[in-house]
Amino acid sequence: MKMRKLFEWAVPATLIVASSLASAADTIKVGVLHSLSGTMAISETTLKDTVLMMIDEQNKKGGLLGKKLEAVVVDPASNWPLFAEKAAELLEKDKVAVVFGCWTSVSRKSVLPVFEKDNGLLFYPVQYEGEESSKNVIYTGAAPNQQAIPAVEYLMKDVGVKRWVLEGTDYVYPRTTNKILEAFLLQKGVKPEDIMINYTPFGFSDWTSEVTKIKAFGSAGKKTAVVSTINGDANVPFYKELGNQKISAEDIPVVAFSVGEEELSGLDAKPLVGHLAAWNYFMSIDTPANKSWIATWHTFTKNPKRTFNDPMEATVIGFSLWVKAVQKANSTDPEKVIAALPGLEVANLTGGIAKVLPNHHITKPVYIGEVRADGQFDVVWKTPGTVPGEAWSHYLPADKDIVADWVTLKCGNYNTATKVCSGQNYK
């Protein structure tokens, strides 16, 4: 199977090398910077496939500015310093017009200086902890106010949750998100003794005492919910342990920010039924645009069972935005494309509009879904419209005066109180 894959890759790769020598000026190069090996390969490989599908679709429509698009795929192998090296290779050697890439926050932080130095353009498609806005990055995934905050508001208002467990894996995304959530909950009048924050290592599997602790915390007579930023593999034994200790979603619901269709396809979803996830897209949402994309995806991958998930939709949105910006600027020069991007609008797959904001984030709807036995989600709540992404959370006291604006202020970290622009590549 791998041999065949290798072969499929090797042939076009040699063709690309051969043709790029002859006709380098005739194509627009699109960089794809996703891990195809190592621990993150599980999640990132599908994003590489999504970009390839988008390029394929665009070329069928006759390319862009009269030229064909050409993918340059590199493999940073889940190795954070290698991300920076590969990004430099894409920007300096291959001279790509745009890069679609990164998943983990640490990989994004690692490529950031490279993109800012070479003035490249990166579309980042994954939900993240915020507190950042770079001139050279468009964030098409959710900021905390587009995922975490609405999910907590739903639990507070519609489910009546009074006690909160913030359970996360020990790294930057959960720590920052929980910091914002804790500040938010305290502002909403939740008492400090009704919040329990807990971290476990990557790949944690012995959840007995942790779950017992949650159970004890949840049996104080007030409705309790778990807000989970547990990452990847550790989720399976966590949910299994919840099931074994007979904690059902009806008693203590768990709302997760990192568990989607792709993750559920690797496990038996029956014990998880009723647990929640907050995303900006669900594969089960019934709109014509969504149905037709899933069909295109299944044809492209030749696999009718492949799942489609939130970061993939964000990649699709990012690609469509880039195409529109290039057409508007009538150039692929990143400087001109970046200037053209704010204010552009494309339709997302669930019937809303994704608009690029001056802070380089986009507008997104927020959905809360309950896990079904087949590993898909039933939407039980959604925001009435779309929510604009906030780069800096105004719930954190240190950040409440900070704004990002690349149109008028030309700054990613501008303090409105002191009128000083600091960091995040200002000129």
Place this chain on the structure above:
Amino acid sequence: MGCFATLARLTRGLTTVGVLAALLLAGNPPARADAAPDAAAPAPANLSAALAALPTADYPTKQTLIRQMGELHDPRVRAVLGALLEGHLYAGGEDGRVLISQDAEQGIVTDPLTGAASRVPPDSLTRIGVNNQLRKALRVALAQFDLSDPDAGKRLAAVHEMLRAVDADSLGLLRVRMAQEKSAAVKREIRAGLALADLDSSDADVRLAAVKTLSGSLNTDVYNRLSAMMQRSADGSFGESDERVRAAARVSLNTIDRQRSLYSMVQTLLFGLSQGSVLVLAAIGLAITFGVMGVINMAHGELMMLGAYTTYVVQQLMPQHIGASILVAIPAAFFVSGLAGVAIERGIVRHLYGRPLETLLATFGLSLILQQAVRDIFSANNRPVETPAWLAGSLDINEVLSITYNRLYIIVFTFALFLVLLAVLKRTRLGLEVRAVSQNRAMAKAMGIRTEWVDAMTFGLGSGIAGIAGVALSQLTNVGPNLGQSYIVDSFMVVVFGGVGNLWGTQLGGNALGIVNKVLEPYSGAVLAKIFVLVFLILFIQRRPRGLFPQRGRAAEG
């Protein structure tokens, strides 16, 4: 945002009005005549009215409808609510009626009102969705039907469900049941539930009696309620006004506190043993290849991974018998990993005896090859291994002490495996030869033992045990290419701590580390607990480089 919220509220209001209208219109004629002037009583007069309102209702309205249907005490309600809970309730047909369908793909439906089966176009069916709050309301509403079930276990479960959300209606049903109930367990449960409700009574004597009834209970609700009675509010008054009731509550609370702390100690110990057993399980195969043979096998984790994948394959081959699949997987995994072990020994390790660094590098390379092989055959994604019903759930010893079955079985299974292994090494010819070769290879050879064959068999045995460990781990953690990596460090840690070459050391060392870890975890959190254990281990190895149970005598020198 504010505008949206108002709009949403307005629409919700409109829906409620719509539902009310539907209720009024859909009721049978006499009911409508009665109900029309009395708009303040929105309860549906009968089942058909409630069903008509159900498809268009939003979640809060559905919840009201479910409660009202439960209060109708109509036997047909049971099928409707049961279907709603299972996701088998649809709106469809020509007139958008509510229908029950076990097989929506085929469009075979039953009318819940008449019980008549028919066939409708599958496309016309839309499933009526539920959420967590509704599922809870449904279970509570359904419980009343099980209250008169001939099976006492079902009655007990029903009482349990009903006590999750007590209201006047369910209390009335429970009081009626109490008078007829024969089973002592069910009676006890009802009495406790009624006593909990009586704590709200305005009569101090009733409250006192209730506190006395509840005195032996470890139920957390009881604990919360009694603590609330003892709490002083801002103006200095207690939650409970009557002095006698407070005194009784204080006595109860003290007893409960003592019992709770005792049981939580037992629980920590059990959790520690369970984590220790996992460590022992992962390490015990290594105790043979590393401990007895002295081979540093970095691919040990991958042999466990092979065992876990064998479990997955066995389950794919016998999807109808998940319960038995684990029992089949144990010998299968032993065989697969054992064969792989023999192949590793014959192919690589035997050429490198006496060169530990090269063995380490070669087996580490091999572990990467095995991981990649698994990625290519099964894909990089984790494989779902199902948990058989007999391994799921937990053994509830009382309200505060319970242990999950998978952990319990692993403690027992590890100990059994340990005993079998001990017997193999001490009581069989193979065991004798293994010990002879490990103690003095030249002498054993001179006595006519085929040392090469013994080496291969020993390595195969250790690897096979790793495979069995993999079967057990498939029930606890993710079955993926990285499974082995996450246990290899722990395995070496346990073997070195316990004393190289000593099975008892591995057993006791693993359990000791597990218990230390679990005792620390509640105070320091999981991340720090692990760090503390490692620091402790480093210090310990500094003091006693040969572990808990060092080998003595001539073998130790070789």
